[in-house]
Amino acid sequence: MTAKYPSVRRRVPASLFTLSLALAIAADPAAAADADAAALADEAAQVEGGSYGGEIIVTARRRQETAQDVPIAISVVDGEQIDNTGSFNVGRLTQLTPTLQFYSSNPRNTAVNIRGIGAPFGLTNDGIEQGVGIYVDDVYYSRVASSTFDFLDVAQIEVLRGPQGTLYGKNTTAGAINITTNQPTFDFEGKAEVSIGNLDFKQAKAAISGPLSDQLAARIAVSSTSRRGTIYNVVTDRYIQSQDNIGIRGQLLWRPTDNLDITLAGDWNKQEAVCCGSVFVRTGETQRPLNRQFAALAAAQGYAFPSDNPYDRLTDLDANLNAGNEIGGASLRVKWDVGPGTLTSVTAWRYWDWQPENDRDFTGLPIVTRSQNPSQQDQYTQELRYNYTGDRFDFVVGGFVFHQRIDTQGTEQHGSASSRWTINPSNPLSNDQTVLDGLTARNTQYLKNTSAALFGQLSWTVTDRLTIQPGVRLNYDKKKGYYQRLVFAGDGSAITRDLADPVSAARLAVFSPQEYAPEFSDWNFSYDLTVNYKVTPDVLVYATYAKTFKSGGINQNGVPSDAAGIPLLAAATIKPESVDHYEAGLKSEFWDRRATFNLAIFRTDIKDYQANVNNGQFGVLRGYLANAGKVRTQGVEADVAIRPSDRFRAYANGAYTDAKYGRFVDAPCPPEFSGGSNSPANCNISGQRLPGVSKWAFSFGAEVNAPSSLFGEAGQFYLGYDGSYRSNFSSNATPSAYTWVDGYSLSNFRAGFRADSRVDIFAWVRNAFDRNYIDQLFVGPGNTGLITGLPGDPRTWGGTIKASF
Numbered sequence: 001m002t003a004k005y006p007s008v009r010r011r012v013p014a015s016l017f018t019l020s021l022a023l024a025i026a027a028d029p030a031a032a033a034d035a036d037a038a039a040l041a042d043e044a045a046q047v048e049g050g051s052y053g054g055e056i057i058v059t060a061r062r063r064q065e066t067a068q069d070v071p072i073a074i075s076v077v078d079g080e081q082i083d084n085t086g087s088f089n090v091g092r093l094t095q096l097t098p099t100l101q102f103y104s105s106n107p108r109n110t111a112v113n114i115r116g117i118g119a120p121f122g123l124t125n126d127g128i129e130q131g132v133g134i135y136v137d138d139v140y141y142s143r144v145a146s147s148t149f150d151f152l153d154v155a156q157i158e159v160l161r162g163p164q165g166t167l168y169g170k171n172t173t174a175g176a177i178n179i180t181t182n183q184p185t186f187d188f189e190g191k192a193e194v195s196i197g198n199l200d201f202k203q204a205k206a207a208i209s210g211p212l213s214d215q216l217a218a219r220i221a222v223s224s225t226s227r228r229g230t231i232y233n234v235v236t237d238r239y240i241q242s243q244d245n246i247g248i249r250g251q252l253l254w255r256p257t258d259n260l261d262i263t264l265a266g267d268w269n270k271q272e273a274v275c276c277g278s279v280f281v282r283t284g285e286t287q288r289p290l291n292r293q294f295a296a297l298a299a300a301q302g303y304a305f306p307s308d309n310p311y312d313r314l315t316d317l318d319a320n321l322n323a324g325n326e327i328g329g330a331s332l333r334v335k336w337d338v339g340p341g342t343l344t345s346v347t348a349w350r351y352w353d354w355q356p357e358n359d360r361d362f363t364g365l366p367i368v369t370r371s372q373n374p375s376q377q378d379q380y381t382q383e384l385r386y387n388y389t390g391d392r393f394d395f396v397v398g399g400f401v402f403h404q405r406i407d408t409q410g411t412e413q414h415g416s417a418s419s420r421w422t423i424n425p426s427n428p429l430s431n432d433q434t435v436l437d438g439l440t441a442r443n444t445q446y447l448k449n450t451s452a453a454l455f456g457q458l459s460w461t462v463t464d465r466l467t468i469q470p471g472v473r474l475n476y477d478k479k480k481g482y483y484q485r486l487v488f489a490g491d492g493s494a495i496t497r498d499l500a501d502p503v504s505a506a507r508l509a510v511f512s513p514q515e516y517a518p519e520f521s522d523w524n525f526s527y528d529l530t531v532n533y534k535v536t537p538d539v540l541v542y543a544t545y546a547k548t549f550k551s552g553g554i555n556q557n558g559v560p561s562d563a564a565g566i567p568l569l570a571a572a573t574i575k576p577e578s579v580d581h582y583e584a585g586l587k588s589e590f591w592d593r594r595a596t597f598n599l600a601i602f603r604t605d606i607k608d609y610q611a612n613v614n615n616g617q618f619g620v621l622r623g624y625l626a627n628a629g630k631v632r633t634q635g636v637e638a639d640v641a642i643r644p645s646d647r648f649r650a651y652a653n654g655a656y657t658d659a660k661y662g663r664f665v666d667a668p669c670p671p672e673f674s675g676g677s678n679s680p681a682n683c684n685i686s687g688q689r690l691p692g693v694s695k696w697a698f699s700f701g702a703e704v705n706a707p708s709s710l711f712g713e714a715g716q717f718y719l720g721y722d723g724s725y726r727s728n729f730s731s732n733a734t735p736s737a738y739t740w741v742d743g744y745s746l747s748n749f750r751a752g753f754r755a756d757s758r759v760d761i762f763a764w765v766r767n768a769f770d771r772n773y774i775d776q777l778f779v780g781p782g783n784t785g786l787i788t789g790l791p792g793d794p795r796t797w798g799g800t801i802k803a804s805f
């Protein structure tokens with residue numbers, strides 16, 4: 001098998017602690033090679049057997065070396081730790097990795113950021129790239145919706161922080177999540193796991209692997225998760241925000257010779273959750289006249305939310321809700337050891353099918369009765385790279401080609417309550433529900449996205465202590481899109497741009513026809529340089545500079561219009577981000593190598609930052625893209641782990657992240673300054689914090705065990721704790737007094753018995769102290785002052801039994 005990043009072998013079960021290291025492949029471009037399947041199988045056996053020991057071994061260069069010898073910031077979590085901590089998707093992984101941020105109002109509108117940057121906060125726009133790349137067994141997953149699925153038969157996850165474009169196929173300016181699955185083995189093995197818990201939680205996972213012949217091995221894994229929702233809808237008499245995931249992955253490994261591996265893999269994953277909604281949180285005063293703010297509008301229609309306490313977890317959304325999400329694909333990976341190096345080819349196809357239904361007025365009134373934008377994607381990638389290992393020089397060179405097509409068909413329809421809610425009460429048409437009842441916008445759009453790159457890194461071992469590593473990347477991107485919005489009255493007649501007619505003008509104020517075909521293409525050249533020095537055998541210092549670019553994009557969700565309703569086509573394309581990244585770090589081991597302390601200091605400056613902005617309307621412009629002048633994120637990360645004995649180990653990881661708009665003088669105004677006739681068209685938010693970023697974030701935990709026996713089986717009883725804390729953050733693209741989410745801490749416990757016979761049974765509780773907290777806040781449409789939110793999971797508890805052979 002192959003991977004572009006270090007494979008870390010542990011002689012300890014990583015379930016005992018979160019390993020979050022300032023660690024990097026930057027010192028060695030040959031890290032594109034990977035340990036073979038037998039080594040990973042041996043690792044899995046050691047982990048599941050519960051053996052102890054503190055040394056962490058990197059086998060990426062086809063020889064053992066300690067992880068502390070390679071310099072870049074990375075957090076490493078293996079499959080055993082994922083199982084034991086219940087971190088079975090990216091959202092839960094954030095509790096173990098402080099600098100990883102994850103926000104999701106539904107699978108499509110999901111953002112994964114590292115150190116506060118990566119993707120704009122808010123509605124997803126297909127026309128831009130993700131700054132955080134997601135890779136599974138070397139295959140790039142372009143759809144961030146894949147991050148909402150359960151991890152499937154995972155051996156290890158690496159969260160790399162900082163630009164990674166000179167070693168990765170797809171350019172990633174903020175970092176990468178590299179997922180390595182368990183590979184087929186020529187020894188027969190298997191594992192199974194079953195969990196049950198409150199909220200009707202049920203999860204089952206299984207995998208089996210073994211030889212089909214002397215040269216052919218196979219592995220198949222399945223996973224299923226279901227859970228009742230956490231919010232009760234009083235209108236439909238059912239819970240929403242449920243979990244309903246199923247996945248299957250199969251692999252065939254052909255090893256015709258000792259130096260050639262060919263792996264064919266395929267996977268299919270599906271979600272059918274009753275999702276996604278929100279609950280009432282608060283209202284805030286806007287610049288609208290009082291009779292057009294939420295309290296007056298609701299009173300005029302005799303409306304009230306079922307509860308004004310978000311932690312009652314009640315909603316009354318009246319539109320259909322659905323989050324049908326299907327993703328899958330196939331890949332062919334060839335790894336051929338040629339002389340002193342390894343040639344690797346990865347060919348892949350992936351698809352995504354998204355079938356949503358939403359309630360976009362956030363209330364139980366028939367204002368917006370339909371809101372759905374189903375999408376279909378096909379993606380093709382080809383990567384070819386060669387890794388060379390020598391006495392003084394190592395290098396990796398590669399090429400990458402990517403092509404993607406996305407088709408979307410959108411429908412948004414207003415209902416009988418829309419006229420009175422949307423039209424100014426001073427206008428007599430506000431009392432005529434037929435004006436907006438049935439008003440429908442139908443969107444048709446597509447995106448063709450092609451990119452190609454050449455990349456490479458050289459590692460020069462100047463002395464036994466000093467290593468210099470330069471890297472380069474040449475990248476080409478081309479995007480071609482199409483967007484059409486047609487608008488129809490309730491009787492089915494087409495709406496034209498006729499502002500002289502009062503009824504048409506009222507309808508055009510909600511939905512305006514648009515049609516445009518944006519295009520973007522560009523070349524860019526990226527480079528980086530890392531220097532590291534071994535102060536002592538157990539102390540490494542390093543420094544990195546990277547100059548990189550995030551590809552330009554096109555607006556695929558509609559563009560703003562002028563006073564006459566004409567689309568402003570200048571807003572159809574988005575300039576590339578220009579990124580300057582600086583980082584320095586320290587990695588150390590002490591106390592007989594039973595403890596580690598790692599430190600990273602970073603600063604990233606971005607020009608023409610791609611921001612997601614909102615103008616509060618019901619229609620296309622609830623979210624579109626624009627370039628902010630400058631953004632800066634800087635901070636410090638520290639990781640400590642101790643393992644004084646086989647019976648105890650602990651960890652603490654912390655991050656301070658100061659992420660701000662350096663210059664954004666024409667940003668959309670927050671709700672409190674919007675909606676009035678004299679409200680400013682734009683606001684200067686330079687110096688304010690980026691959305692979704694906590695200044696302080698920590699993860700910490702420990703596990704203690706004692707040897708014993710249970711029902712005649714030798715093993716150990718254990719008690720584990722994992723905690724996390726994050727300070728407050730803004731939940732709106734432009735910071736608002738109404739959308740700050742308070743900081744919170746979470747505590748998770750587990751206790752059980754781990755038998756030497758590789759059977760493990762334990763009980764667990766997450767959010768043990770039932771802390772009330774908000775995952776995300778949303779500004780309601782129309783600048784009425786409505787703020788809704790998504791409460792985080794309440795206390796959940798259950799039990800797990802698993803076995804392997």
